[in-house]
Every structure is written in C-alpha cells, then in structure tokens.
Amino acid sequence: MATVQPRRWVLLLVFLRFSSLQFPSVGYNVPDKYFINCGSNNDVTVSGKVYVGESNPVARFSRSQTESSGSQVPSPLYQTARIFPCESVYDFNIDINGTYLLRLHFSTFSSSSNLSSARFNLSFPGGFSMLQKFDDDNSALVKEFFMQITSPTFRITFRPLPSSFAFVHAIELFVLPHYLIADQVARFTYSVSNPAMSPYSGVLYSQVLETKHRLNVGGKTTIDSLLRKWIPDDTYLAYPESAHNSSPYNDIKYRANVNSDGPNANLFSAPTDVYGTAKVTKIMSTNASDVEYKLSNITWSLPVEKNTNHFLRLHFCDFFSLQNDLTVFNLSIYDRLVLPINQDPNVSSVLPAPYYYDFVVRSDDSGLLQVSVAPDASAYVHNAFLNGLEIMKMIALPNSVSVPSDLGKSNSKHHLPVLLGLVLGGLVLFFVVVAILGFLWLLKIRKQNPVENSNWLPMPVIAGGSSHSRLTEESVQGSSLPKINLGLKIPLPDLKLATNNFHAGQIIGKGGFGNVYKGVLKNGMIVAVKRSQPGSGQGLPEFLTEIMVLSKIRHKHLVSLVGYCDESLEMILVYEYMEKGTLRSHLYNTTLPSLSWEQRLEICIGAAKGLHYLHKEAVGGIIHRDVKSTNILLNENHVAKVSDFGLSRKGPLEHQSHVSTGVKGTLGYLDPEYLRRHKLTEKSDVYSFGIVLLEVLCARPVIDSSLPSEQMNLAEWGLLCKSRGVIQGIIDPSVKDQIEQHSLRKFSEIVGKCLQEVGSDRPTMGDVLWDLEYALVLQRGLHGNNSISVSASLQLSNVLPLPSFSTPSQVSSG
Structure with a gap:
C-alpha cells in the first residue's frame, strides 16, 4: 500500500450542515453525523448507526496510512484503523452551538503495526488526555467526552511520542439534547467535621467531562439511544453479599420531556433497561449455623483519579413501593451522609418515577470514590436501592478555545530552555525546603520523650520482598x-x-x-x-x-x-494466632466445652479493657464500629483480644460530639441512635458491647428468626425480661447455677445501661470496665472464694468510677 508521510496530516472533513436539525420541546433525534469508520472506504452499521467510510463522497481526504485486522475483532468498527506516524488532525465544521459528545474508539487487534505499542497524546480544544499504554489483549477502549462547542471548527489532534505512532478506529461527534446535563449542580464537600452540600461555584460547561464509569446497577450491559454503553456494577461492589439484583421492571414511564432539567429523568437521561433494574439491600446470614445478620448497606468503590473534581450522577426509580414516601433511605459519599432519598418535593409522586441526583465531588487521595445507600430505620419500608451510576472526570478548559495549527513548532524551541530552567530551579528549591523541614522535624522528635506508652509492646519488623506493591x-x-x-x-x-x-x-x-x-x-x-x-x-x-x-x-x-x-x-x-478462636464459638451451636461464668466475666473484662484503650488511650481515639462476639478472640489461656479493625473510625475531635458517617456494622449489634442519625460516637461501641454481654449471659444468637417475634431480637428480649424481673429465665443453663445473685444483679445492670436508647445515657467503656470488675469481685468474694475479701479482690485497672455507679463502700455495707 502506498503511504504518504508529510510533516503534518490534515484530514479535513467537510460534511453537510445540520441545516434542518432543530430541537422541538417534545423530542430530539440523534444526528446522523459525524460517525466515521476510520481507515476504511466502506460504511458499517453498529447499534443502528451508520459509520461512514472516509472515502464517502461527502468528505475530502488526503491519502493516509491504514491498517486492517488479521483476526477476529469485537466490532466491525475495529476491523480497520487509521495510522498516524506523525502529528495529524481531524477538523469538523460545527453548525450548531451546544453540548457535544465526542467518542473515540481504539482496539489493539492483531496487525503488522502492533497497535498495542502505540504511544501518543490526544488533544482537542478544552481537553487533553495522554494514552500511555494499551493492553495487548484485543480489548476495546472507548474515550468519551462531553463538552460545549461554540466555535465554527472543532479540531482533534493526534501527536505520536518519539519513535511511536498514533491510531484511531472510529470517531463520533454529535450534538446532545439541551437538558442532558445541567449547567449548575450541587457540590458535596466532605470532611470529618462538617460534610455539607453547596452550589458548585463554577459553570459545569466551562469544563470538559470525561466518562470514567457508567453502570447499569443490577442489570446487564446495554446500549442506549445516545450509544452510551452501560455495564454491570458487580465488580465495583465493596460487599457483594449485602445486595441482590431486582427482577427487571419493564413499565417505566418518564415524567419529563427533553426540555426539563432534573431531578425527574427524561428518556435520554438513562434507558428503561437502567431504570428498570436495581441493586437492592438484603439481610443475609454471615454464618449459617449462628444466624448472624449483616446490615444491608450497599457500597460501590470505583477507581478514579486522585484529588480531582468529578461529576457524579446517581439514577433512582422506585418500582418496589405501593405508594410514594414508603421507602426512604440514605445516600452517602465517602462515608458522609449526603441526603435522604425520596424526600425531594420536586420528584414526581407518581410511581414508578425515574429521577436522578447530580453532584460535583472532589476525589480524595485513595484513588477510589465510594458511594453508599443504606436503609433508614424510621422508614415504613426498610429498603435501599440504586439503578444507575455515572462518574465523569472534570477537565478545566484553557483560556484558548482552539488549537493553533502550528502548535509545537518554532515558539516551543525558543521557550524550551526557559522552561527547563524553571523546572530544574523549582526542583532544587523543593528539595532544599524538604531537607530543611525534615531536619527540623527530626530535631523536634528527638526533643520529645522517646519512651512509648507502657501498654504498648515492641513492633515486630519483618523484611519485605522486592515484588511490586x-x-x-x-x-x-x-x-x-x-x-x-x-x-x-x-x-x-x-x-x-x-x-x-x-x-x-x-x-x-x-x-x-x-x-x-x-x-x-x-x-x-x-x-x-x-x-x-x-x-x-x-x-x-x-x-x-x-x-x-x-x-x-x-x-x-x-x-x-x-x-x-x-x-x-x-x-x-x-x-x-488465637488458638481458642472466637468468643461466639464457645457460646452456642458448638461442640466446644462450655465456659464457666467466671471465665466469661474475665473475657468480658479483657474485651472492655481493649475497647477502653481504643477510646481513650490510642492516639486520637478510635471507634471500633463492629463490636461483636466473633470479633473477640481467645488465646490458649482464654485471654480476650478485640480484632477486626477494618471498619474503625477515628473518634470525634475535642470540639465535636460525634462523627457523621454512613452506617456500617452488623445488624443486631448496631446502636439504634447511630442507625437513625448516622452520628457515630464511642457510645455506639458501648451499645454493641452490651449486646455481647447479653450473648455471654444467654448463649444465643442476637437475631434468631426461628423464635417468636418478641424473642427474635436478643436486645429487645433481654431488656423486656429484665424489666419484668424474669431475666433468670433466659440465662444459659450451663452457667445458671454458677452465678452468684449479686454478680448477676450487677451484670444485668451493666447490660441495661449499655443498651440505653440514647447514647448520652450510656456509660463510657471505662465505667463498663469498672462495673464488670466489680461483678467479678462479687462473684469471687461471695461465691466459691470466701477467703478472698471483696476489698482485696477489687482491681480497677486505674479506672475511676463515676459517682452514680457502685463503689467499694457499697460492697461492705451489702
């Protein structure tokens, strides 16, 4: 094949004007242009759209290098490609000002050019993206951008890196419906102290939006009328066991036309295949024999660029409820409560009503963006769902709205030494500043007391390997x-x-x-x-x-x-290694020997010491957030140790009363105040620990659906029996005769305090620890160990009781 290689390839596409295209209030039709099958003289039809070959008579082209696939490809669009050995451009005539979608198709099919080795920069007015690497697996890569175009010409520039080349299989560029994306949206600002909603100060269309994720939540891969591809969400679920796919619902009725602007969706917001499927929360057993239930939160964790603004759109359609406002649930971003869903008065009250919410969110430095939905305990229906999710990176526009044709020539040569000097000078200054700060920091550390807290043990150091991490x-x-x-x-x-x-x-x-x-x-x-x-x-x-x-x-x-x-x-x-396993495994549904009451008290005291240390002595204070009997482990001597800190959160600052966060934990152990208000405190751990104490006393699951309704929830049943004065009837028979009555009275008193509905009415973990040690004293001093005096046995681990709690003097008088 003959190939011409001028210094610059200019592929001038002069298509027919959109002279008859208008946007009536009742509809919009996807334009037929521009859809280009690059590197081919033939037209191909994909998803109902005709992609014209570059030799089509409506366009003029210079000769150029092309490549054909020698193997099977995922789409007819990837059968041919146009190759750019040097900088090249596509120019498009723009007849209608508006928001456009630009879509570029790439695939590394088997060919003589080895497309997977291509390295090039892709730029256009207002946006820039570097395609650094292609995977050699014949997979398709689609780069999709949304942008406002107001100039008469739009240019796409391909710039190969040295000793490499650029390529493209297909290009789409067409104007979108006017109200597809609003120009002004809400910004969600998250922080530990004050997560808040506010208007986004910028104009959204002063940015270019690059699609990063478009998920058909709970559904299958689908292509909509704008040729956008929606893929399943399963690979992005943080906890797959907490959700299930709904049955498809086909009778979706859009309540808005193309001239309406959210929150109600129109038929271009998302297709019925998206609004008719969903991920729905479920209660699931994490242990078939113990019947432990996990809270039905659903969390999606999606990779994004770090510390970058992103446009987030979340799609909802309630086809589950019989009437409006039955299902209310909470939406969180990065573990921060955003808003309750289905409370917006602007959402249609006629069900099923498809609608969406838009946010500008700045990603953190984790490289992940997290979105969660969680049931609201106060709602009539305890359910949460999501139908679709879109994330787009926001790229700021430069001052210029066009790319000059002579970009990268003589001017760059003149400015290159200056740029190099600035860069090198900046690097030198940076390292000098870092060295000075590092030296000052070391001096500060050396002046501080190097002795660690006596409760801490030496940190083992194990040499790491050289593998990639x-x-x-x-x-x-x-x-x-x-x-x-x-x-x-x-x-x-x-x-x-x-x-x-x-x-x-x-x-x-x-x-x-x-x-x-x-x-x-x-x-x-x-x-x-x-x-x-x-x-x-x-x-x-x-x-x-x-x-x-x-x-x-x-x-x-x-x-x-x-x-x-x-x-x-x-x-x-x-x-x-904790040889004896979990506390749960020694309480019920087990073949292990039963623990004595004194052993159980010592285990509870050990766990309380661990939690008290987390709350008050660990740096900054830590809230465990998932206290339960399976997270209390026992060593060979039955010494208790708290485990599993994956859900832990740093405690509130001194001027704060709580940490605002999405609900996570295990159903049956969750603090009801935290569940309702999303306000996490140390007292949330205290509540969960109270449930563990009931498990220790009763040796039964915290949720047992096989029991009558009033007995199903251990917390409710235990408090009811305590108020009736019949708590003896629910004690584990294997220890019932071992418990001294004063010890039982004190223990049940601790449980009642821990399970108070309002967190401020509960004791601190230090208070709980003090009372548990007091209960052990009562057990040892008045039952089986009379030679040990109560006052001599009482060990308070340096934790002082509050005046309202029992004191040693009360023991003597009793």
Whole structure:
C-alpha cells in the first residue's frame, strides 16, 4: 500500500450542515453525523448507526496510512484503523452551538503495526488526555467526552511520542439534547467535621467531562439511544453479599420531556433497561449455623483519579413501593451522609418515577470514590436501592478555545530552555525546603520523650520482598498512607510457604473479607493469615484501615498485626494466632466445652479493657464500629483480644460530639441512635458491647428468626425480661447455677445501661470496665472464694468510677 508521510496530516472533513436539525420541546433525534469508520472506504452499521467510510463522497481526504485486522475483532468498527506516524488532525465544521459528545474508539487487534505499542497524546480544544499504554489483549477502549462547542471548527489532534505512532478506529461527534446535563449542580464537600452540600461555584460547561464509569446497577450491559454503553456494577461492589439484583421492571414511564432539567429523568437521561433494574439491600446470614445478620448497606468503590473534581450522577426509580414516601433511605459519599432519598418535593409522586441526583465531588487521595445507600430505620419500608451510576472526570478548559495549527513548532524551541530552567530551579528549591523541614522535624522528635506508652509492646519488623506493591507504589507517588509501617511487609512467597500455598486444609475461618488460614512463618511463629479473594479489589478500604490502625497501637487485649502483603493484587493480613478462636464459638451451636461464668466475666473484662484503650488511650481515639462476639478472640489461656479493625473510625475531635458517617456494622449489634442519625460516637461501641454481654449471659444468637417475634431480637428480649424481673429465665443453663445473685444483679445492670436508647445515657467503656470488675469481685468474694475479701479482690485497672455507679463502700455495707 502506498503511504504518504508529510510533516503534518490534515484530514479535513467537510460534511453537510445540520441545516434542518432543530430541537422541538417534545423530542430530539440523534444526528446522523459525524460517525466515521476510520481507515476504511466502506460504511458499517453498529447499534443502528451508520459509520461512514472516509472515502464517502461527502468528505475530502488526503491519502493516509491504514491498517486492517488479521483476526477476529469485537466490532466491525475495529476491523480497520487509521495510522498516524506523525502529528495529524481531524477538523469538523460545527453548525450548531451546544453540548457535544465526542467518542473515540481504539482496539489493539492483531496487525503488522502492533497497535498495542502505540504511544501518543490526544488533544482537542478544552481537553487533553495522554494514552500511555494499551493492553495487548484485543480489548476495546472507548474515550468519551462531553463538552460545549461554540466555535465554527472543532479540531482533534493526534501527536505520536518519539519513535511511536498514533491510531484511531472510529470517531463520533454529535450534538446532545439541551437538558442532558445541567449547567449548575450541587457540590458535596466532605470532611470529618462538617460534610455539607453547596452550589458548585463554577459553570459545569466551562469544563470538559470525561466518562470514567457508567453502570447499569443490577442489570446487564446495554446500549442506549445516545450509544452510551452501560455495564454491570458487580465488580465495583465493596460487599457483594449485602445486595441482590431486582427482577427487571419493564413499565417505566418518564415524567419529563427533553426540555426539563432534573431531578425527574427524561428518556435520554438513562434507558428503561437502567431504570428498570436495581441493586437492592438484603439481610443475609454471615454464618449459617449462628444466624448472624449483616446490615444491608450497599457500597460501590470505583477507581478514579486522585484529588480531582468529578461529576457524579446517581439514577433512582422506585418500582418496589405501593405508594410514594414508603421507602426512604440514605445516600452517602465517602462515608458522609449526603441526603435522604425520596424526600425531594420536586420528584414526581407518581410511581414508578425515574429521577436522578447530580453532584460535583472532589476525589480524595485513595484513588477510589465510594458511594453508599443504606436503609433508614424510621422508614415504613426498610429498603435501599440504586439503578444507575455515572462518574465523569472534570477537565478545566484553557483560556484558548482552539488549537493553533502550528502548535509545537518554532515558539516551543525558543521557550524550551526557559522552561527547563524553571523546572530544574523549582526542583532544587523543593528539595532544599524538604531537607530543611525534615531536619527540623527530626530535631523536634528527638526533643520529645522517646519512651512509648507502657501498654504498648515492641513492633515486630519483618523484611519485605522486592515484588511490586500497591502500597509502596502509592507511597512513591504521594500515598494516602503516609505513616504506614512498611517494615511490616511480608513477602508473598513466605506466606505461601507458611500456609502450604493457601491449602484448604489450613483454613480456620471465613468472613466477609475472605478465608483465614493457620500458618507458620520461617521464624517458627504461628500466625493467622487473612486473605482476600486475589485480584478482587473488594475490601481495599478495610484492608488499608486495618493496617493503619494496628500499625499504630499495641495492647494486651487487642489482636496484634504481625504483617501484611499487597503483592500481585493480593490483600493479606497476618495476625498473632488465637488458638481458642472466637468468643461466639464457645457460646452456642458448638461442640466446644462450655465456659464457666467466671471465665466469661474475665473475657468480658479483657474485651472492655481493649475497647477502653481504643477510646481513650490510642492516639486520637478510635471507634471500633463492629463490636461483636466473633470479633473477640481467645488465646490458649482464654485471654480476650478485640480484632477486626477494618471498619474503625477515628473518634470525634475535642470540639465535636460525634462523627457523621454512613452506617456500617452488623445488624443486631448496631446502636439504634447511630442507625437513625448516622452520628457515630464511642457510645455506639458501648451499645454493641452490651449486646455481647447479653450473648455471654444467654448463649444465643442476637437475631434468631426461628423464635417468636418478641424473642427474635436478643436486645429487645433481654431488656423486656429484665424489666419484668424474669431475666433468670433466659440465662444459659450451663452457667445458671454458677452465678452468684449479686454478680448477676450487677451484670444485668451493666447490660441495661449499655443498651440505653440514647447514647448520652450510656456509660463510657471505662465505667463498663469498672462495673464488670466489680461483678467479678462479687462473684469471687461471695461465691466459691470466701477467703478472698471483696476489698482485696477489687482491681480497677486505674479506672475511676463515676459517682452514680457502685463503689467499694457499697460492697461492705451489702
């Protein structure tokens, strides 16, 4: 094939004007132009649209290099490609000012040019994207942009990197309906202290929007009338077990026309295939024998660029409820409550009504954007759902609205030395400043007391391997984990050796994160190895949180983190081995020997010490947020240690009363105040711990659907029996005769205080610890160990009681 290679390829596309195209209030038709089948003389039809060959008589072209596929391709569009060995442009005549969609198609099919090796910059007026790498797997890549065009000509420029080339398979450029995306939207600003909604100060169409994700939540892959591709959401679910797909609903009725602007959707907002399917919350058992239920929150975690503004659109359609306002649920972004859904008076009251909400959200430095929906306990129907989700990166427009044809020539040569000088000078200044700050910081650290808190144990240091790691990569690029202890890294081969290559025979437990294996490290240490499903990406926030929390704290009653591994898409946490397993496994549905009442009290005291340390002595204060009997582990001596810090949150600051956050935890253990108001405090852990105390006393699941309705919920049933004075009737028969009555009275009093409806009425964990030790004194001093005096037995672990709680003097008088 003959090929001409001038310094600049100019592919001038002179198509017919949109002379007859208008936008009546009742409709919009997708224009027929521009849809181009690049590198071909033939037209192809895809999804009902004709992509014209570049030799079509309505256009003039210079000769250019083309490439044809030698293998099967995913679409006729990828059968041919246009190759650019040097800088080249496409020019389009624009006859109608408005918002346009630009879509560029790429695929690395098998060819003589080895398309996967292409490296080039792609630019256009108002936007710039560097395509650095293509995967050599014949997969299709579609780059999609939304932008406002007001100039008579629109140019797309391809600039190959040195010794490389550029290519494209197909181009789409067409004007969109006027009200597809509003010009002004709300900005959600999230912070620990004050998450808030406010108007976005900029004009949305002063930006270019680049599509990052478009999900048909709960549905299948579908193509809509604007040729947008919606894909299933399953791979982005943080907790797949918490949701299920709804049955498709086909009778979607749009309440708005193309001249209306949200929140009610029109037929171009999203197709009926999106609004007619959804992910819906469900209550599911995490343990078939114990009937433990997980809270039905649904969280999507989607990769995005760090610290960048994104346009977020969330689609809803309630085809579940019989009438409006029955289903009300909460929407959260980055664990911050945004708003209750279905409370907007502007949403149609006629069901099913498709609608959407738009937000501008700035991503954090985790590289993930998290969206959650959660049931509202006060609603008539405890349900939450989402039908569709779109995320677009916002690219700021430059001052100029066009790309000059001589871009990159003589002017760049004159300015190159100046630019290099500025860059090098800036780097030198940066490193000097960093060196000075680092020196001052070291001086400050050395002046401080180097002795750690006496409750902390030495941190083990295990040499890490050289394999590629997400955490080390992020650290180089500005990690979201600046204080992570990389000395805790354990090479993946060492963990494979320790667990016999993760053999099924080594599994000692299973959870939402993954399997837990028993292992033996090279130094002989027996460990528990918790491994996420390799490559799933699910549970990444919990994985990072666990490392950050446990690498900072050490306590006798907190499970120690031995190390972690994040090589080869693995997420593995390594803990000290707790031989006796979970507290739950010793209480019910078990073949293990029953724990004595005194053992149970000592275990509760140990767990309370661990939680009290988290709340008051750990740096900044930490709220566990998932206290339950399966997260209290026992070593060979039945010493209790609190585990699983994946949902932990830093406690409120001094001037704050709570932390505003989405609801996470386990149903049956959740603080009702936190569930209703999304206000998390230390007292939320106190409530959950009160449920654990009831489990210890009664040895039954916290939720048991096989029981009569009044007995189904352990908290409600326990408080009812206590108020009736019949709590003796629900005590575990194996310890019923062991409990001294004064100890039982004190223990049931603790439970009642922990389970107060209002958090401010509950005791602190320090108070709970004091009373539990008092209950143990009563048990030992008045039953079975009379030789030990009450006053001599009382050990308060340096925790002073509040005046309203029992004191040693009361023991003497009793």
